[in-house]
Amino acid sequence: MKNKWRILKILVTVILFGFLLSFSLKRFNNAKMENVSINMNQTKTPVYFVDEKDIKELVKQYNPTKKIGDVKIPELEKKINQIPFVDSANVYMNLNGNLNVDIRQRVPVFRLNKNGRDFYVDEKGVEFPISRNFSYPCMLVMGDVQVSEYQELGKLIEKIDKDDFSKKYFIGITKEKGSYNLLTSDGNYKVEIGDLDNIEFKVRGFKTFVEKYLVDQNPQKYKKISLKYENQIVTTLNPYFKENDSILRNAPKIELKPDDGSQKLEVKKPEIKKAESKPEAKKEIKKSEPKKTEVKKETSKLKKVEKKPEVKKTSTKKKETTSKTSDKKKKVKVVIE
Known part of the structure; x- marks a missing residue:
C-alpha cells in the first residue's frame, strides 16, 4: 500500500508540473516580444557594412505578430548569415522575452x-x-x-x-x-x-x-x-x-x-670600342688615295711619249697633287684623333 501511495504522489506531481509548465509556456509564447538587441561584434578596425535597421526589418518579416512564440529563430539566423557582409550570426531568446542577434561582419583585406x-x-x-x-x-x-x-x-x-x-x-x-x-x-x-x-x-x-x-x-x-x-x-x-x-x-x-x-x-662599366674603329679608317684612306696617284702617273707617262716640251708642266702637277694628297692625309689624322 505504501508503495502505491508513493507512485500516486509522484504521478500527481508530474502531472501538476507539466500542467504548470505548459501553461507558463503558452503564456510566454503569447506574450509580446519586449525588445530586440542587435550586437555588432567589432574587430580592431570597426566596419559598418550592416545597418541595424535592416536587421530589425528582417526580424519583423519573420515575426509579423510580434509574439515570442511566432519568432522563427532558425530561419531568421540562416537568413542573416546569407547576407554577404556577415561573417557569422547567432540568434537566441532570453527568458525575459528579449531577442538577441549577435553579428560578426566581414573585414576587407583589399x-x-x-x-x-x-x-x-x-x-x-x-x-x-x-x-x-x-x-x-x-x-x-x-x-x-x-x-x-x-x-x-x-x-x-x-x-x-x-x-x-x-x-x-x-x-x-x-x-x-x-x-x-x-x-x-x-x-x-x-x-x-x-x-x-x-x-x-x-x-x-x-x-x-x-x-x-x-x-x-x-x-x-x-x-x-x-x-x-x-x-x-x-x-x-x-x-x-x-x-x-x-x-x-x-x-x-x-x-x-x-x-x-x-x-x-643595368649599371655596368661601359666598354670603349673607339680604338677598334681608328685603324679601319686609316686603312681605307691609304688604300684609296694611292690608286688615284697611280692613275695620274700613267696618264703623265702617256703624255711624255707624245710631247716632250710638256714634261716640266706635268712634273709641277705631280708635285701639286702629291702635296694635296699629303695635306689630305694630315687632315684626316687630326679628325680621327
Missing part, C-alpha cells in the same frame, strides 16, 4: 578590380560586394588575380600595413602578365616583384635601394624598379624625364624587353 568588377576580399579569401552605406579604406588591387592567390596576397598586404616604411611608399598593387607590381606614392614609377615568393626579402631590398640611392635622386627619374631578379635590382629610366636624355644616349648596356618594349638599364 579591394579588387577584376574584369570590370569591383569587390572586397576578406582574410579568408571570400569575395563580397561594395556597400552603398560604407566604404572601407584598404589596399586597391587591379588585374587578373586568381582566387587561389587571395590569401597569399592578403598576407603581403598585411605585412605592408604593419611596416611603417612600406605603408608610406606602397599605395596599390597591379598584376600584369602574371607579374605583380607595387604602386608607389613617391613618383610615377612602379616596383616589380614578380611572384609572391620571398616577399620580405624583396621589400627589404627595395628599402635598402631607397635609403642608399633613391634618396639623392629625383623620383621622376625612373619608370620601373624591378626586384624579381635574384640578388639584383634592375631600374628602367623614364624616357620623358629630361635629365635622362644624356644617360639614355650614353647608356652602358640597354636591352629591349620582349614584353612591353621598355628599356632595361
Whole structure:
C-alpha cells in the first residue's frame, strides 16, 4: 500500500508540473516580444557594412505578430548569415522575452578590380560586394588575380600595413602578365616583384635601394624598379624625364624587353670600342688615295711619249697633287684623333 501511495504522489506531481509548465509556456509564447538587441561584434578596425535597421526589418518579416512564440529563430539566423557582409550570426531568446542577434561582419583585406568588377576580399579569401552605406579604406588591387592567390596576397598586404616604411611608399598593387607590381606614392614609377615568393626579402631590398640611392635622386627619374631578379635590382629610366636624355644616349648596356618594349638599364662599366674603329679608317684612306696617284702617273707617262716640251708642266702637277694628297692625309689624322 505504501508503495502505491508513493507512485500516486509522484504521478500527481508530474502531472501538476507539466500542467504548470505548459501553461507558463503558452503564456510566454503569447506574450509580446519586449525588445530586440542587435550586437555588432567589432574587430580592431570597426566596419559598418550592416545597418541595424535592416536587421530589425528582417526580424519583423519573420515575426509579423510580434509574439515570442511566432519568432522563427532558425530561419531568421540562416537568413542573416546569407547576407554577404556577415561573417557569422547567432540568434537566441532570453527568458525575459528579449531577442538577441549577435553579428560578426566581414573585414576587407583589399579591394579588387577584376574584369570590370569591383569587390572586397576578406582574410579568408571570400569575395563580397561594395556597400552603398560604407566604404572601407584598404589596399586597391587591379588585374587578373586568381582566387587561389587571395590569401597569399592578403598576407603581403598585411605585412605592408604593419611596416611603417612600406605603408608610406606602397599605395596599390597591379598584376600584369602574371607579374605583380607595387604602386608607389613617391613618383610615377612602379616596383616589380614578380611572384609572391620571398616577399620580405624583396621589400627589404627595395628599402635598402631607397635609403642608399633613391634618396639623392629625383623620383621622376625612373619608370620601373624591378626586384624579381635574384640578388639584383634592375631600374628602367623614364624616357620623358629630361635629365635622362644624356644617360639614355650614353647608356652602358640597354636591352629591349620582349614584353612591353621598355628599356632595361643595368649599371655596368661601359666598354670603349673607339680604338677598334681608328685603324679601319686609316686603312681605307691609304688604300684609296694611292690608286688615284697611280692613275695620274700613267696618264703623265702617256703624255711624255707624245710631247716632250710638256714634261716640266706635268712634273709641277705631280708635285701639286702629291702635296694635296699629303695635306689630305694630315687632315684626316687630326679628325680621327
